[in-house]
Amino acid sequence: MAAPMREKRMRIRIFHRLFLCVFLSLFAAMQTGCWSRETAVERGIREQVLHRGLGADIADLDPHVITGLSEINVVSTLFEGLVAENPADLSPVPGVAERWTVAADGLTYTFRLRPDARWSNGAPVTAHDFIASWRRVLTPALGADYASMLYVIEGAEAYHKGAQPDFAAVGVTAPDARTLVIRLEHPAPHFLSLLTHPVWYPVHFPALEQAGDPARRGGAWTRPGNLVGNGPFVLREWRPGKVVIVEKSPNYWDAATVRLNAIHFHATDSVDAEERMFRSGQLHVTEALPIGKVDAYRQDRSGVLQISPFLDTYFYRLNVTRPFLNEPKVRRALALALDRTAIVEKITRGGQQPAYSFTPPGTAGYEPPRDFTGGPEEARALLAAAGYPGGQGLPAFEVLVTGSGNHRVIAEAVQEMWRRELGVTVNLLSMEQRSLLAQRRVRDYQILRSDWVGDYLDPNSFLEIFTGASGNNHTGWQSSRYDALIYEAARTADQARRHALLHQAEALLLQEAPIIPVYHYTTVRLVHPAVRGWHATLLDRHAYKHVWLEE
Helix, strand or coil: CCCHHHCCCCHHHHHHHHHHHHHHHHHHHHHHHCCCCCCCCHHHHHEEEEEEEECCCCCCCCCCCCCCCCHHHHEEEECCCEECCCCCCEEEEEEEEEEEEEECCCCEEEEEECCCCCCCCEEEHHHHHHHHHHHHHHHHHHHHHHHHHHEEECCHHHHHCCCCCHHHHHCEEEECEEEEEEECCCCCCCHHHCCCCCCHHCCCCCHHHHHHCCCCCCCHHCCCCCCCCCCEEEEEEEEECCEEEEEEEECCCHHHHHCCCEEEEEECCHHHHHHHHHHCCCCCCCCCCCCCHHHHHHHHCCEEEEEEEEEEEEEEECCCCCCCCCHHHHHHHHHHCCCCHHHHHHHHHCEEEEEECCCCEECCCCCCCCCCCCCCHHHEEEEEECCCHHHHHCCCCCEECCCCCHHHHHHHHHHHHHHHCCCCCCEEEEHHHHHHEEEECCCCCCCEEEEEECCCCCCCCHHHHHHHHHHHCCCCCCCCHHHHHHHHHHCCCCCHHHHHHHHHHHHHHHCCCCCCEEEEEEEEECCCCEEEECCCCCCCCCCHCCCCEEE
C-alpha cells in the first residue's frame, strides 16, 4: 500500500505545481494587459491616446478641398499654416512663421519662417511651398470651394477667374526660402485669423506629384504611407467610415509641446452609437449627444456634459434653380412657417437659440437684421399670393439630410410644420455624409439640411459664402446688389459703416430666402474628466498639440 500512496501524493504535488504555474501565468497576463478588462479610455489615459468621436465620416484629407468640421478636426493635426491658434480663445499665434511684420498701410505682410519647420519626411518647409500651394488653390481645375478666401491677396481673383493668366501678378513673393511676402488687395484687419483656415495650409508638392496631377481631387497622396504633412501628427491609418488614426510626429518643430502619442478619430453617423461608445469606455470625447438624452445627462451626469456657445447656424439650403423653389414667395412661406422656438425648446433642448438671421447675433459686435417673425399666417398669405393657396398645386418637396438621428428628428418636425401650416407635402431622404456633399456640390437636391460654422470671428465669415463667386454657396442664388454690398464692406475701414453694409446685405439675403435659418447652435457633447487642455471655443476648433490625458 505504501507505493500506491507515494504515487498518489506525487500526483497531488504535480497537480499543485501545475495549478500554481497556471495561476502565476494568468496573473502575469493580467498584469501585462493580456487578460485585462481595461477599456480603450482607460488604456488611452495610460498611453496618452485620445479617442475622439468625429460625427459624420470625413470625405477627404486634402486641406485645399475640405469644407466640413469633421475634416478640419483631422487635417488640423496633420498640417500647420503660417499662423496657428491660441487653444483657449483662437487668437492668432505663431505657427510655421516665427514672426511677421505689417506695413503701415496694412497691405503688406512679411513672414519669417522657422528654421526648424519640417515636413513629416524631414524636408524643410519653405516659403516656396506656401506659394506653390496657394497657386494650386487658385487653379480652377481643382475646384477649391474656399478659393475665394484667397481673393484678399492682390491679383488672386483675376488669376482664379482667368482674367490674368500669369501667376507672377499675384501678390505673393519669396525673397528667400524663409521669407514670405504677401501683398493684399485691400486692408483686412482679420487677415491673420484667415491664415488659420486649412485652405491656407502648405502641401508637399513632391508627394502630390508622385501620386498624379496635383490639381486633381481625390488623389492617392492623402492615403496612409503617402501623406506628407507638417503638423504635430502624422497619418497612420484611415479606415473610411470607421476610424482615422494619427500619431505624434517626431519631425514637428514643437514636438516637445505635444503630449498625446496618438489620436483615434472615430466616425459614426449615429449620435446614439456615439453616446453608447462613450458609456462603454470607447470614447473620451463625443462630437454630439442624442437630443433625447440631454436632460438625463444634465440631471445625472452633469460632470461630463459640456454645453457651450458655438458660432454656427443650423439651416436649410434651397436650390433656387428648381421649379417652385425659384419663386421667392414660396421660399419665404417655407421660412415663415417654422416654429423655431418649439424646435429649440421641445426638441434640441441644448441651449440653442431660434435663428431669425443667418449670422449669429453679436458676432464680433455685429447685430444682424431679424426676419421670419411673421409666422404661419403671413406664410399662408405668401403661398396664396404665389398661386398655391393651401399648398394646392405644389408638388411634394424632398429634403436631404445626413443619417444622424438628430437631423432626422428635426427634419420630421419641420416636415410636420410645413404639412400642418401650409398643406405642403415633404419627403425625407437620408444619406451618408460623403454622398450628400457630392450631391450638394453639383446642386443635385431640392432642400438640403446644412450648417455653417464661422471660419473666423467676423460676420463676413457667414455672409461672404452667398456671393456669386463663393464656392460654398451651393444654392444657385446670385444677386449683384448683394455682391456689391459685400465687396464694399470688405474695403471699408470704419467698423460702424462696415457693419451697416453687411446688415443691408443680410437683409437682402433673408428677403430672397435661398436659405432658411432654423437655430443658432451650441456644442452639446460629452467630455471625459481625464481630458486636459480641452477648451470650449466659439468655432469648436481645438489645438490638439495642447491636449493631454490625466487620471
